Amino acid sequence: MSLDKLKQIITDVMKEVDVVIGYKQGFDPLHATPCFITKPEQVDQVIWNPLCVQNLASYLTSLKKKVGVIVKGCDSRTIVQFMQEGLIDRSKVVVIGIPCTGVVSVRKVLEKVKHEPIEEVKFSDDGMVIVKTPSGETKMALSEVAPDKCETCQYPTPVLYDHLAGEPITSTKDPQSVFKDIEEFDKKSLEEKKAYWEKEFDRCIRCYACRNACPMCVCQDSCIAESREPHWVSQKSNLTEKMMFHMIHALHLAGRCVECGECERACPMGIPVNKLKRKINSDMKVLFGYEPGVKPEDKPPMFTFSVEEKNIEEHKL
């Protein structure tokens, strides 16, 4: 995909929208940051490379204006889910899709270079990332530092778009592998799983970054985690309360999580919070044959009420 083509599309889309959301260079060469383009001269700021990790669709529900938004395949599922839930007005959104060959996990790169200051980041044509730090150049394969979601990506091309910057790509990843890690994890005993999550959630500092980064979180400032009425979670900073918060967040995403991984990316403590949600998604697939954010005409199963569910035998004569 060429950056020029993307810029051309943005310039065209600018004519019909109030703002286009894209990526620009962030505070250092390893970080990209969202940018909001309202004037033609800002188009040149736009970048596109594997550092463009953020899910820009997250902004859509809070914007009242007509918006153009750049999405990767994974991010596009957010828009589809918004449509299923009636959270956006599709006529006010212009989707600029990018066929994506994978992004990097900034956290993984930083670990490789031992958190040294970044001087330069380059991407070679053969899928290598070259990171320059004061102690020299480190070369690593893109696949080595990709976030977990890229490893099983089924939707490299956006599932929905108005403009596509580049040629569509089809996934080469085995669809059966999507929940492989969850199936592996499920094999552990209850005690092992409990011990695993206790260890992970004990690190939680209740900063709510995971919640705030989540595009599907609708409650925003009315979050039950901070409410006294009802008082589900107290302000005590102990394991049970932390666990309770994460359980609530996971259950609120049952059949809604589009697996963009923003929660996990935002977590300053490196807690694998997306795992819980993916476990529920795998169950939703078995129970309701439903995958969030794929077809705009689908209805999320938790948005319906029927006395008899096809795959749940609890009310059969």
Place this chain on the structure above:
Amino acid sequence: MRVGVFICHCGSNIAGTVDVARAAAELRKVPGVAFATNYMYTCSEPGQDEIKQAIKRENLDRIVVAACSPRMHELTFRRTIEKAGLNRYFLEMANIREHISWVGLDKEANTIKAIETIKMAVAKVMQNKPLYSSSFKINKRVLVIGGGVAGMQAALDCGDGGLEVVLVEKSPSVGGMMARLDKTFPTIDCSICILGPKMVDVAQHDKIKLYAYSEIEDIKGYVGNYEVKIRKKATYVDWTKCTGCGLCMEKCPSKNSYDYFNFGVAPTKAINIPFPQAIPKKAKIDPDFCRQFTKGKCGVCAKICPTGAINYEMQDEIVTEEVGAIVVASGYGLIDMDKFPEYGGGRYPDVITGIQYERLLNASGPTEGHIVRPSDHTEPKTVVFVSCAGSRDKSLGIPYCSNFCCMYIAKQAILTKDHIPDSQSYVFYMDIRSPGKGYDEFTRRAQEDYGAKYVRGRVSRIYPKGKKLVVVGADTLLGTQVEVEADLVVLATAVTAAPGAAQLAEKLHISYDTFGFYVESHPKLRPVETNTSGVFLAGAAQGPKDIPASVGQGSAAAAKVLALFSKDMLESDPAVAKVNENTCVGCLKCKLTCPFGAIQEKELRGGKIVASVIETVCAGCGVCTSTCPCGAIQLSHFTDNQLLAEVNAICQK
């Protein structure tokens, strides 16, 4: 806050296996509990007085009664505390009888469980808020589902009581099962002769609106204000034009239609009037057999009809009726013959069911009342009746007795002798159940005066031998095997719930048992009420029942409707969902999940969208509260905080 706790002995029902005095002593230590006592019968008049006096004397403002299920006496005690000046929702009941004393024998364990259960109720009652009901108008029209004898009786009684009645019948004519019977026990009255006038009354009653060949599509609303969608199934005959002359039926070339009314004893025409006394007496086309539908050409009936009533393009029509109460009299079904491979499973034409035999006996039936074998149309000389074909058989999942088979077998044995004087009937039975007025005398008459041979034992096998059928069974009184060479075998097949009973129950929000029969509110004291207020039961939909019992229930249900409609206004239950507009984020998931359509979208002045509950439509099921991600929608009297208080009370470390 000053909580009073009253622990009931319920005679020895509770005190027998729970140390009530110790429980009271423990409860006195709980913070917030100002008074705790135990009493022999709290629900008795002196027991209720004790509560009222304690409220005054101890200055109590919240009351916990630890006794039986709230189903039993919650209303009693709500009234008690209301009389003493408290809001009726400042009462909590701890069920220490059904949940504790009746289920465990270990007194120590029971006592501990009782104490914890009462502590939960104390924690809950301290979170309770005063709630007030509002009143609303009722629509004094009644819907009766099912036009059998029970439903017709309910409709006629309601109509005579001055109410407007909507009667919905699934089949093309009212009359139900009774219209198919030949005679009725124990008087040998002609069934249709006594039912026919009732059917005519239904048709001619100015208060009854009859929807025949129609089914309930959907029911919305609540007691006093239901909105019912009725599907008028396509008959392909314009009933406003049809005069019931029967010319079409005579000329129809499609002669092999299944006859639902006669349970397939003989075929009928694709366009038919089910029986001569049918109400309404109108023709309908069965598209499964009509040549116009199966082959795309015929049109004989359209050509022949003198009034031009035939319309092959007719579609189902949905009509809406508004009513305030519903009587469910949807009747029963019968088990299929294919459940009995040992009796031929429907493969031997001369093994038939009791209801098919009724049609053979009936003068307006396909044989005009001549008993003949379906196979060769000869008169049978030896007829064997097999009772309990499916009934009281756990292996078929039917542990219950079908109620009326013993009696109709005796009747059919008597009628067989009347029709064919040189015939011999055999009845294989498990027990003879004849507990009604004049019933036992009747079964004895069949044996003593009509010579029916009663063999106590079950039939193990039926197999054909030439033109005959060999019935192999046991005679448990003689302790021998018996073989009877029969010309005709009649199976008294088990009564089941009507087909589609469960689906109808879901639409009505009433409960049904594992067999599909509808559950009454109380087996002894509220036999025609359901736990859904405004919905009443009549007839065999509630369980196998004979004609007098069904008629009695029809009248009883009508009396309940008339009593309900004697008021102009009803009080609403304030324990419904409520939206906190400050915290509602307007995601409206609740609106999508609400099974009752009780949630609306509402725009506040600032343009913010929030959910809003229509109080009278809300049934208080709580689906919305578990759907709401931010806890903005709460079920009054069962708020998250009230439930959390209960959980915290028992999960103390």
